Amino acid sequence: MTFQKVVHADYTSNVYVFFLFSALSFILMLRGDFGIGLDGKGIPVSEAEKEESTLSITVVGASGDLAKKKIFPALFALFYEDWLPENFTVFGYARTKMNDEELRNMISGTLTCRVNQRFSTLPDLSFPIPHDLNADTREHLQGKLPHTAKPSYLKNFELLIEAAGKVSNRLFYLSIPPNIFVDVVRSVGLRASSLNGWTRVIVEKPFGRDSESSGELTRCLKQYLTEDQIFRIDHYLGKELVENLSVLRFSNLVFEPLWSRDYIRSVQLIFSEDFGTEGRGGYFDNYGIIRDIMQNHLLQILALFAMETPVSLDAEDVRNEKSLRSMKPLKLGDVIVGQYKGHSKSGRSYPAYTDDPTVPKGSLTPTFAAAALFINNARWDGVPFLMKAGKALHTRRAEVRVQFRHVPGNLYKRNFGTDLDMATNELVLRVQPDEAIYLRINNKVPGLGMRLDRSNLNLLYSARYPREIPDAYERLLLDAMAGERRLFIRSDELDAAWALFTPMLKELEEKKIAPELYPHGSRGPVGAHYLAAKYNVRWGDLGGDDS
Ligand SMILES: NC(=O)C1=CN([C@@H]2O[C@H](COP(=O)(O)OP(=O)(O)OC[C@H]3O[C@@H](n4cnc5c(N)ncnc54)[C@H](OP(=O)(O)O)[C@@H]3O)[C@@H](O)[C@H]2O)C=CC1
Numbered sequence: 001m002t003f004q005k006v007v008h009a010d011y012t013s014n015v016y017v018f019f020l021f022s023a024l025s026f027i028l029m030l031r032g033d034f035g036i037g038l039d040g041k042g043i044p045v046s047e048a049e050k051e052e053s054t055l056s057i058t059v060v061g062a063s064g065d066l067a068k069k070k071i072f073p074a075l076f077a078l079f080y081e082d083w084l085p086e087n088f089t090v091f092g093y094a095r096t097k098m099n100d101e102e103l104r105n106m107i108s109g110t111l112t113c114r115v116n117q118r119f120s121t122l123p124d125l126s127f128p129i130p131h132d133l134n135a136d137t138r139e140h141l142q143g144k145l146p147h148t149a150k151p152s153y154l155k156n157f158e159l160l161i162e163a164a165g166k167v168s169n170r171l172f173y174l175s176i177p178p179n180i181f182v183d184v185v186r187s188v189g190l191r192a193s194s195l196n197g198w199t200r201v202i203v204e205k206p207f208g209r210d211s212e213s214s215g216e217l218t219r220c221l222k223q224y225l226t227e228d229q230i231f232r233i234d235h236y237l238g239k240e241l242v243e244n245l246s247v248l249r250f251s252n253l254v255f256e257p258l259w260s261r262d263y264i265r266s267v268q269l270i271f272s273e274d275f276g277t278e279g280r281g282g283y284f285d286n287y288g289i290i291r292d293i294m295q296n297h298l299l300q301i302l303a304l305f306a307m308e309t310p311v312s313l314d315a316e317d318v319r320n321e322k323s324l325r326s327m328k329p330l331k332l333g334d335v336i337v338g339q340y341k342g343h344s345k346s347g348r349s350y351p352a353y354t355d356d357p358t359v360p361k362g363s364l365t366p367t368f369a370a371a372a373l374f375i376n377n378a379r380w381d382g383v384p385f386l387m388k389a390g391k392a393l394h395t396r397r398a399e400v401r402v403q404f405r406h407v408p409g410n411l412y413k414r415n416f417g418t419d420l421d422m423a424t425n426e427l428v429l430r431v432q433p434d435e436a437i438y439l440r441i442n443n444k445v446p447g448l449g450m451r452l453d454r455s456n457l458n459l460l461y462s463a464r465y466p467r468e469i470p471d472a473y474e475r476l477l478l479d480a481m482a483g484e485r486r487l488f489i490r491s492d493e494l495d496a497a498w499a500l501f502t503p504m505l506k507e508l509e510e511k512k513i514a515p516e517l518y519p520h521g522s523r524g525p526v527g528a529h530y531l532a533a534k535y536n537v538r539w540g541d542l543g544g545d546d547s
């Protein structure tokens with residue numbers, strides 16, 4: 001196996017890092033579920049195409065936080081697990097100048113263990129430039145050619161030259177701030193598209209900040225790319241438990257009959273992080289937790305949870321059934337917002353959101369929100385879908401909690417006392433950490449007499465599946481390479497998602513609603529409890545008996 005990395009180039013007007021990894025001699029094992037495959041995994045290409053094609057993956061924004069923490073580790077994990085095709089190259093672009101060693105250090109520092117083991121066995125990363133690049137490009141890459149001023153960001157995309165005589169497929173990952181999305185897409189569309197293979201672009205959120213800006217972004221992107229080339233990523237859709245949601249429901253007879261207003265009393269989608277916005281305050285203040293987490297990650301999970309049975313697992317069939325268009329726009333009265341304040345605990349002090357120098361003083365941006373959404377269809381009419389998302393809370397967790405109705409005429413109510421909520425069944429999908437699915441049931445405590453107890457039927461992934469669970473970005477990158485769109489957001493879904501949130505967000509901002517302050521590291525504002533109480537339910541994550 002060889003592994004190559006080349007070169008940064010300095011330019012007169014801007015300085016870009018340009019580096020190239022070329023991993024050769026990988027074994028491509030094709031994934032059976034994509035049809036044309038051979039033996040169970042890999043990218044769906046025929047044997048002929050495998051030999052005749054090259055794949056380049058270009059990470060734009062390669063020096064950034066996301067590239068460092070997620071994209072490069074995911075690419076290396078795919079490489080490590082032999083999921084990448086034979087002729088495979090990774091390019092990276094950023095503004096920061098970085099030498100080879102700095103770059104290598106940046107990447108190796110964030111690789112997961114399993115990847116590190118193999119990374120450390122790699123030979124020296126500095127190899128000559130591959131012979132299949134033409135002479136001009138070689139010189140250009142080595143910084144020997146004079147450079148004139150670059151009219152736009154990434155002008156030098158034309159440097160992308162893959163092995164001569166092969167079909168070149170190109171995947172671009174835009175890991176950059178939204179204000180330069182369109183410039184980069186223009187460069188990709190006009191200067192760097194493949195002439196004989198496919199060109200796809202993965203776009204990171206935020207996809208606008210309301211219906212208008214999102215619509216405008218979509219229009220601009222579509223000037224240079226077709227909808228089929230745009231892969232809008234929501235990495236929560238790549239998480240193992242979220243992917244399993246449909247399997248759980250549609251492949252187990254015991255759940256599907258219960259999946260409606262007849263048996264389900266409320267559904268709760270809960271996201272919490274035990275750290276603040278440190279380092280990302282500048283970005284975050286323009287968006288807030290509702291746009292950062294609810295309008296995309298939690299809403300996508302909700303849409304998958306509540307969908308009707310699709311005709312097939314094809315991307316379009318699945319995306320057609322996601323229930324976004326049946327949902328009612330969110331009302332301000334069904335939302336509460338919060339913001340974390342400074343707090344001292346055990347001699348340590350934790351900053352307030354507004355202590356971040358990149359956050360404007362007096363900012364009203366919510367770092368916490370809770371909301372109640374409703375779906376206007378026969379299956380879900382009247383069922384509150386409660387969402388709760390917050391930064392700087394007491395724990396890091398993401399989960400879906402399905403609370404079932406009380407048992408009618410419960411024979412055992414005497415044994416539970418008057419608190420019937422304590423006796424309702426609850427199905428919990430813990431997305432992270434410690435992935436698990438568990439069902440809370442009532443059970444007789446063994447022994448004489450009749451004492452009832454609430455217990456969990458528990459599928460803890462680490463016990464049942466000891467293998468490490470791949471990161472969401474691994475799955476989504478692989479899908480994008482394969483042209484599988486099921487887990488990416490279609491433009492009409494995006495429009496529907498913004499239509500649900502935009503009126504409420506506008507009102508919230510116009511009325512300058514002050515967020516309720518909560519201490520850093522707490523469970524969040526009490527307003528969230530009032531919201532749940534309004535719909536006669538309780539947040540399930542407060543019970544304290546999770547396994
Ligand atoms: N970080 C995260 O956890 C997540 C991020 N995202 C999204 O991913 C994208 C990237 O985020 P993140 O990595 O955190 O951001 P960073 O600010 O850490 O990195 C941004 C990258 O873009 C480059 N860049 C910034 N401004 C310009 C410019 N004007 N012209 C050219 N290049 C520029 C930077 O280059 P340089 O460093 O050289 O200046 C850097 O490589 C954003 O859209 C963000 O919303 C989405 C989900 C999670």
Ligand SMILES: O=C1O[C@H](COP(=O)(O)O)[C@@H](O)[C@H](O)[C@H]1O
Pocket residue numbers: 235273292293398
């Ligand atoms: O998209 C985002 O997600 C992260 C949380 O992702 P996770 O996979 O670590 O749970 C969040 O921190 C960030 O604010 C948001 O932009």
